[in-house]
Amino acid sequence: MGKTLQKIKVSTVNEMPKNLGKTVTIGSHEIALFHLANGEFRAIENRCPHKGGVLVEGIVSGDHVFCPMHDWKISVVNGEVQKPDNGCVKTFNVAIENGDVYIVL
Amino acid sequence: MTKQKLVLIGNGMAGVRCIEEIMKIQPERYEVTIFGSEPHPNYNRIQLSNVLQGATSIDDITINDWNWYKDNNITLFSGETVTNIDTIKQIIYSDGNRKVEYDQLILATGSIPFILPINGADKKGVTAFRNIEDCEKMIEYSKNNKKAAVIGGGLLGLEAARGLLNLGMQVDVIHLAEYLMDRQLDPTAGKMLQKELESQGMNFYLGKQTQEIFGETDVKGLRFSDGEEISADLVVMAVGIKPNIQLAKNSGIPVNRGIIVNDYMETGIPNIYAVGECAEHREMVYGLVAPLYEQGKVLAKRICGLKGEAYEGSVLSTKLKVSGVDVFSAGEIFEDEKAKSIKEFNEWNGTYKKVMIRNGKISGAVLFGDTKESNNLLSMINKNAEVSEYLIAGTSEELSVSLVSAMSNEEIICGCNGVTKGDIVSAIESKGLTSIDEVKSCTNASRSCGGCKPLVGDILELTLGDDFSKSNQKESICTCTTLTRDEVVAEIREKNLTHTREVMNVLGWNTSDGCSKCKPALNYYLGMIHPVEYEDEKESRYVNERLHANIQKDGTFSVVPRMYGGVTNPDQLRKIANVADKYNVKLLKVTGGQRIDLFGVEKDDLPSVWADLDMPSGYAYGKTLRTVKTCVGENFCRFGTQDSIGLGIALEKKFERVGTPHKVKMAVSACPRNCAESGIKDLGVVGVDGAWEIYIGGNGGTHLRAAELLCKVKTSDEVIEITGAYIQHYRETANYLERTSVWVERVGFDTIKAVIGDKQKRIELNQRLNEALSVLQEPWKEIIESNAIQTDLFQKVKIPVISNK
Numbered sequence: 001m002g003k004t005l006q007k008i009k010v011s012t013v014n015e016m017p018k019n020l021g022k023t024v025t026i027g028s029h030e031i032a033l034f035h036l037a038n039g040e041f042r043a044i045e046n047r048c049p050h051k052g053g054v055l056v057e058g059i060v061s062g063d064h065v066f067c068p069m070h071d072w073k074i075s076v077v078n079g080e081v082q083k084p085d086n087g088c089v090k091t092f093n094v095a096i097e098n099g100d101v102y103i104v105l
Numbered sequence: 106m107t108k109q110k111l112v113l114i115g116n117g118m119a120g121v122r123c124i125e126e127i128m129k130i131q132p133e134r135y136e137v138t139i140f141g142s143e144p145h146p147n148y149n150r151i152q153l154s155n156v157l158q159g160a161t162s163i164d165d166i167t168i169n170d171w172n173w174y175k176d177n178n179i180t181l182f183s184g185e186t187v188t189n190i191d192t193i194k195q196i197i198y199s200d201g202n203r204k205v206e207y208d209q210l211i212l213a214t215g216s217i218p219f220i221l222p223i224n225g226a227d228k229k230g231v232t233a234f235r236n237i238e239d240c241e242k243m244i245e246y247s248k249n250n251k252k253a254a255v256i257g258g259g260l261l262g263l264e265a266a267r268g269l270l271n272l273g274m275q276v277d278v279i280h281l282a283e284y285l286m287d288r289q290l291d292p293t294a295g296k297m298l299q300k301e302l303e304s305q306g307m308n309f310y311l312g313k314q315t316q317e318i319f320g321e322t323d324v325k326g327l328r329f330s331d332g333e334e335i336s337a338d339l340v341v342m343a344v345g346i347k348p349n350i351q352l353a354k355n356s357g358i359p360v361n362r363g364i365i366v367n368d369y370m371e372t373g374i375p376n377i378y379a380v381g382e383c384a385e386h387r388e389m390v391y392g393l394v395a396p397l398y399e400q401g402k403v404l405a406k407r408i409c410g411l412k413g414e415a416y417e418g419s420v421l422s423t424k425l426k427v428s429g430v431d432v433f434s435a436g437e438i439f440e441d442e443k444a445k446s447i448k449e450f451n452e453w454n455g456t457y458k459k460v461m462i463r464n465g466k467i468s469g470a471v472l473f474g475d476t477k478e479s480n481n482l483l484s485m486i487n488k489n490a491e492v493s494e495y496l497i498a499g500t501s502e503e504l505s506v507s508l509v510s511a512m513s514n515e516e517i518i519c520g521c522n523g524v525t526k527g528d529i530v531s532a533i534e535s536k537g538l539t540s541i542d543e544v545k546s547c548t549n550a551s552r553s554c555g556g557c558k559p560l561v562g563d564i565l566e567l568t569l570g571d572d573f574s575k576s577n578q579k580e581s582i583c584t585c586t587t588l589t590r591d592e593v594v595a596e597i598r599e600k601n602l603t604h605t606r607e608v609m610n611v612l613g614w615n616t617s618d619g620c621s622k623c624k625p626a627l628n629y630y631l632g633m634i635h636p637v638e639y640e641d642e643k644e645s646r647y648v649n650e651r652l653h654a655n656i657q658k659d660g661t662f663s664v665v666p667r668m669y670g671g672v673t674n675p676d677q678l679r680k681i682a683n684v685a686d687k688y689n690v691k692l693l694k695v696t697g698g699q700r701i702d703l704f705g706v707e708k709d710d711l712p713s714v715w716a717d718l719d720m721p722s723g724y725a726y727g728k729t730l731r732t733v734k735t736c737v738g739e740n741f742c743r744f745g746t747q748d749s750i751g752l753g754i755a756l757e758k759k760f761e762r763v764g765t766p767h768k769v770k771m772a773v774s775a776c777p778r779n780c781a782e783s784g785i786k787d788l789g790v791v792g793v794d795g796a797w798e799i800y801i802g803g804n805g806g807t808h809l810r811a812a813e814l815l816c817k818v819k820t821s822d823e824v825i826e827i828t829g830a831y832i833q834h835y836r837e838t839a840n841y842l843e844r845t846s847v848w849v850e851r852v853g854f855d856t857i858k859a860v861i862g863d864k865q866k867r868i869e870l871n872q873r874l875n876e877a878l879s880v881l882q883e884p885w886k887e888i889i890e891s892n893a894i895q896t897d898l899f900q901k902v903k904i905p906v907i908s909n910k
Binding site for chain 2: 008010011015017018019020022023024025026027033037049051052053054057058059060061062064066068069071073083084086087
């Protein structure tokens, strides 16, 4: 009980190149943070549900990242694996304030 | 309304497949419970031999992982065995003291390995080859033991033996019959198989009966009935399987060899069904995957209360999964008074074909060495085709299409993923698919081994009719566009496009940001067309090329420094050793290209590893020139006629770093003994007295291809000139990700030879290549010197644990 959400500063907008991922570890969470082409930031768990591939290294296209291990296509918005594969990865909320990037845990 | 209770006993391929079918038809009808004796989720048992042979991992053969059961609300009791069925009260009992009621019950208890009842069969070191544990046991044994004996020269025994060879063991195979796979092959094919496997290193004892396994507690060896003895530390029994019917028998369900079922997989007891290897249908028990899937479909319809087609038995067909050996057998294989055969035997190529004919119809076939016709033949056997149809087949191109048209919708096209013709046809019709790739991503057909690709093409052609023609079927570069590689390249040149996004916008991509296939391809084409102006897009590169290191399955990286021509010195070796110590490198390995690979480096350590190495990048990750492998050559070797090391180094220095459609490997050997393996490289050079021979289009990978002799030249300068023209021609005309071996076959060796042979074209090609080479920089150095790249690409953000209050 009594657990409150925390905003943790992880980067700044300027430090995040577009369409590339950054590995962020917060405690035991390993998170893939993405700066999308449309300017949005998204954060998902850094493991593909298939074989645990590190998603942060995948090719980013639009709202999706392609796992570098076996090319699974995963939405960075809701964490859903795209057909014909199945599964889901955890997503994290991201907040931008004054040019700083925060992950909300 | 409460759901009906459906219980499946046996968490294997047949039973779970049937549940999948039921889920497809009526996902809400049943509350499903599955019992499995093994501790694993459902896995592909057929692939175990590939695990043993090192071609795949145990993780990779899982069909339905734990999540699948959860997602489909299936209760799974794994590692738990059902001990009794009360068929009156409809209750089952397990060894986990569980009591579960059922409305419908499926028995899919599979089969158990047959263990020969001989003395010593219970000694330590004797195993069957049936499940993951057996596989792990064999792998474990191979670590400390040398000699293995496999009893049984059938399909399973030979696959096990090949696996043990791969694990570094010496392998004796003992077989009761006079030739191998005597249930599936005739003596001619069996002997050919033996010869091939002997050349791979297996040793055979044929016509031998094992009488005893001796040793104290551990196995020491075998004794045959003729008194001969051989030593062995590990004995694998692969003499057959028998249906696992104990539970059914104890519970009063009628059995014979297997659990007796009718054409709807119903046993003699109401509401109880059997499917798979434990079932006996029309006195047949099947141990192959296709029949199990067919039975599963029939049963699923029955259980969902639909009136489906009856199961009428399957034709048995076999393919041996041993690399380098193509064997196929189906239907009947032996001639008698009524059954005749058509045979083709080519001793030179090592191929053999026998097609069986009974009453004027195709009834069976054996293929050795070349199994391309296996799908066609199997289909003809299945539909009992007239012999005339087979004879016309050789001349008519329409045959394959008429074959798929004769297939029923229930017939399995993709054995790996269990996709039927009906699945594919309905996907094509309902989703408007027009290419094999689309079918692949929609239905999973041909996604694993790719063996059914031709059939998928035939089904497309059949379903789409005039709208589809294989010969001019445009292969678009990915599903984001309908344009082909050549069209895209032509548009980039004509419209002078300069960015990947611009190409996608202008050429009407149907996705706004592309995908993992077109982004790297466009990035390559743009760089090839505008070598000087184009700024490489890091985000369009595959991770290995973006970070200039190879990603490994645990997310760490491996690093290969350049050692030109495979030559090194004590100074470099000391540096490598120091770096390996400093960064706790997990593995140091000499690569196939004679370079040293350092494994297990963390992403954020990469720049400092490179700085400490102070050597150029070996591009072991790149679509570019990888290595030039060399033999020792004239300075040391008593046969060497030329300076292979010198030429190798010159080639590597000249052509390193330039981007190519796929990786390029080269080799230089100083004599025809070919110690550098020049015959299977993208470009291979062989020194003969006073000249160099240049070979192109070789490949040592999954599709082994011998390189072809392009020309013979006198000097090393000429080798470099020819090589430059060849690389540039490949850069300009190959599809992205197309190896030279495939490119040479697609474009035609003679066409390429004519281009390279044209002096004027050769000069122009070299000029364009030199322009591309002129702007390249050493990437490791570039990264070490750029804080910006290090921050953008390599730095991780680490925030220690924060306490939540």
